[in-house]
Amino acid sequence: MLSSTAKNLYWMGRYLHRAKNTARVLESTQRMALQSGASEAGTVADIYALRTEFFARHPQGTLDDLVDFMTLDDTNPSSLVSTVRAARNNARAERNNLTVDVWESLNALWLDVATQTRLPRAAVDRGALLEMVTKQTTMIAGATQSTLLRDDAYCFLQIGSYLERADNTTRVLDVKFHRLCPDGDPQHGSADYYEWSEILACVGAVRTYRRIYRSRIEPTRVAELMVLRRDLPRSVHHCLWQVDLSMRELAETYGTRGEADRQAGALHAHVRYARIEDVFEAGLRPYLEDLGLRMAQLSDEIGRQFLFE
Amino acid sequence: MEVGSGMGGTAAFDEMRSAPDGVRAPYRAIAGWLQHTPMTAIEAKRREVDAFYRRAGITFGAYGAVDGHETTIPFDIIPRVIAADEWAFLERGLSQRVRALNAFLADAYGQREICRAGIIPEAQLLLNGEFAPLAQDLKLPGDIHVHIAGIDLVRVGEKEFYVLEDNVRTPSGISYVLENREVMMRLAPELFARMAVRPVASYTEELLNTLRSVSFSDDGEPNVVLLTPGHYNSAYFEHAFLADEMGIELVEGTDLFVDEGRVYMRTPRGPQRVDVIYRRIDDSFLDPLAFRPDSYLGVPGLIGALRMGRVNVVNAIGNGVADDKSTYLYVPDMIRFYLGEEPILSNVPTWRGDRADDFKYMLEHLPEIVVKEVHGSGGKGMLVGPTSTKAEIEEFRGLLKARPDAYIAQPTLALSTCPTFVDAGVAPRHVDLRPFILSRRTGEVFITPGGLTRVALKEGSLVVNSSQGGGTKDTWVLGGRGGDTQ
Structure with a gap:
């Protein structure tokens, strides 16, 4: 095996889990906002050390802004679209070291996320998007677990x-x-x-x-x-x-x-x-x-x- | 110049319909299938194929892939059929042609007997931009330079085939042949049950054997790798696919390094020796010390290792001198000179811009002929007279006059047509064929039955390149019994 393969797989693992974790954090933050009314968009930005970048882009700093910033914002390297893309690029470079099941489930995640980025923001169902990412990353984990050598x-x-x-x-x-x-x-x-x-x-x-x-x-x-x-x-x-x-x-x-x-x-x-x-x-x-x-x-x-x- | 029946304006030969009773024998089952399968069912199958290709990420970036917007090459679900006897004829011709091209390259970088015999002027080789002085006197295993060839063929009549172009550098397209077949077996198993279609899946096994056979070293198992320019390359899918099927490492230049004249790949457990490199990058990017110094894609010192006989590079360097459009003209003579045989497959008659008589003819007949750049590829930099506007023709006339020697011309061939699924239903569309030919160290030749059929999806269009709106079809070569034209 090549060193570059080791590197790509290591980073594929990191990015994929970064996406998965982000989706989970956003989901629970949203859920909590519904129950207690507290909006802690800034705190969530702190988790990713992105407070400055977030408020520079969204001076209002609402929770919806945060979800947009952390999901479909291309300029944010920690957003879902950026991390899923990075994971998918690492995987694409290593297709021959992955099974069809792993590649296809990861590629499907990318295609779904990419489709959302092309919709007008108002048409994006944020909850459904986060749920999809959580589900699909679980699928990938399952495929990894059950099919990889x-x-x-x-x-x-x-x-x-x-x-x-x-x-x-x-x-x-x-x-x-x-x-x-x-x-x-x-x-x-x-x-x-x-x-x-x-x-x-x-x-x-x-x-x-x-x-x-x-x-x-x-x-x-x-x-x-x-x-x-x-x-x-x-x-x-x-x-x-x-x-x-x-x-x-x-x-x-x-x-x-x-x-x-x-x-x-x-x-x-x-x-x-x-x-x-x-x-x-x-x-x-x-x-x-x-x-x-x-x-x-x-x-x-x-x-x-x-x-x- | 003799101009055949399929040239110059007559109606195209249709591979299904051009027969007295309206259906040629090899297409009988297909014709029946088309008649009995409702349009809506075919449409549904077509959508299924699209989804399959996209999900599997089988993509082709014609202009460099921008992620999320990678395109898939349109796949037409009506197969193209070649009868057993037709294929036997093509196979003989292709094998002959590739054997001659191999002999030519060994000679071109050796004694150049063919020039001394007065058949090809030495200047045609030495002054050719594709000639690689670094390949001079290079002694390759089995004298094989073209391990993998893709020869583009066109058909213009019941028995008329021509070689349009030889590709002996890094021909691509075989992954589509293999994937198209997988898709067809899934979509129309009932047709396979009725027709004896020869399988294609052994290609990768044969390719691996070919690559292993040409290692310089014979101590232990040869380590073969596939060198790709990386995942931004339009053919990256194919590189990954082939490496995967062969179970070899897919490497980029940065994965390799040269030490003491040997090539190694970097692995987490340390350097590992490499014996054969199936490279899918052009000569000029292979080694910044030998060719383009600004190339990041290659491996510094690779050509030195090759010249020391420590690593083999497949296809060989400098092959461009053999598939150049100006060298193409000499291939029939090469067959006679090296093999002492008459060519089985003909070249398309060609006029050369650097010959005064030919040039005059070209200028006078621009609206009827096809003019191509000698060094062009991929359907760019060409003029298809009959389908061009007056303004386009005049613009090209200017280019031609400025550099007559940069162009050649050929009659507009009425490429054969095959039934193809289009928006309006099933209609004839023009096709060509690229079979893939492997040459082993022993000189043995292996040809996968069929090859890549490319189809021009636009009505009347003769340009089949995928970068210009072409699609592909599965190509079915019929088995011996009952698979002949009669």
Whole structure:
């Protein structure tokens, strides 16, 4: 397999999951606005570090503006149309390393999104668009899971997908948690049920929370679930565990280990053996920021180790 | 010059209808199918095909693909049929022609015996812009230069076929042959049950064997790769398709590098040696050290590795000197010279702008003839006299007078027609044919039955190029028993 293939699949995984996560965040934000009337367009822009760009383009900054900005805006590199296009271009370059099922479901997603961009804005059903993206990305994940050969190429797709997911969960938690608890202390925060359940909805975990904790939604437990529980598929721990597993598989296949393997292992251990009390004691924000930084370093190191450039 | 029956204005030969009883034997089943299948059913099948091609992303960007707006080449669902005996004749002719072209290229970059024998002037080769001095004295495995050829044929009568053009650089279109067949088997299984259609699917297997056969090195399994200019290239779909079918790596220039005269590809586990490169990029972009220094598509040092016999490049470099429109004129003589045989397939009679008598004739007959640029391709830079306006003809007359040697001319051929599904129903449309011919190290030739049939979808149009509104058809070569014309 070529290094450029490894690189394309890694980025296909990242972009695809970025699109999927964005759709999910927008869906839950919209839903929450319907229930509590709170409009937090600016906060969502913060998740993607796009506050300045968003308000420059939409001085009113309504929720509809935000959805437009994050879905069909070509000038925004984090919008759905941009990320789906990027994923599809990576896939197109690697058609021969993907199955027909994976390629066709991804291409269909692109065609559907591209069709929407050509409609007048007023004719776009934003809810239906987000639902379509969520459904179609789930189809792609299913096709990936059930049809792709489990070789080294698959490992790179997995690593990109899980690293992106971990990064997204970290950002969502950081921004949304601190909107409700500005000083980082869970005792001082909002006690609004809808607001806390919306954070969980961003990672599809409202019901999971109930199953696991069987209690009212408490801020500390929300953070614990999203960062430290290994059994939630979108938790940081689960994702970094999967990244580490795929890295180990590559090391076994190639018979060599490098700096990226060390970092992946260290990062996995870092979330695996952490306790939520300690996290809050040192401060949730510094903890999440450190995680984000280390994930970015790992991503760079993977590129270096496997000759992406 | 002898002008055949299908030339100069007579009605075109229709491959289904031109018979005393109105249906030629090879088309009997098709005619019945057209008669008994309701128009609405055919229309529904046509829509199904469109959706299939778009979903599968089988696209062709005529002017560079802008994403989301990639076009698909229109596919006509009425197959074009070639009888068993007709194909046997074409196969002999194509094999002969490709063997001669291979012998010619080995000679052109060797001793140039054909020039010494006074058959082709040496200047025709050496002063040709396509001549590659770097290929001089290059000793290739099996002396094969043209591993993959696409020879464009036209038909003008029951027994009259002509070679319109040889393509021995990077001919494309085979992926459509293979995909069109997949689609037809899905759409009209009942027809396959009634006709013995020869399969085409083994092409990729044969291609891989051909590529593997021409590795310089014989230690271990040869590593074959397909070199593409990348996914912005109009034929990218085909590159990916072929690499996939053969199970070989699809590489871009940046995936390869040369070290100590050997070519390697970059992989996550380190460099891996490459033995044969099926390149789908033009000579001039292959190696910035040898050709265009501004090319980002190629691999620096590749030609050096080729000359050292460390890696083979397929098709060979410098092949353009053989399929140039001015060299085309000499192909029948090449067949006589190298093979000692009479040509089985004829060239289209051609006038040359650099010959005074021919040039005079061209100027006098512009409204009746087709004028082409010697170095042009893809249906651009040509004049089709009978379908052009007075103003267009006069404009072309100016171009022609400015550079007579840059043009050749041919009679306007009444290309044969085939029944084609159009808005108004089924109507005859002009077609041509590009069969694909593989040549192995041993000199053995393999030809996939049929080839790419291109059809001019506009009524009366003779231009079949996909960049000019042409479409494609599945081409059915009938099997031996009962598949003959009689």
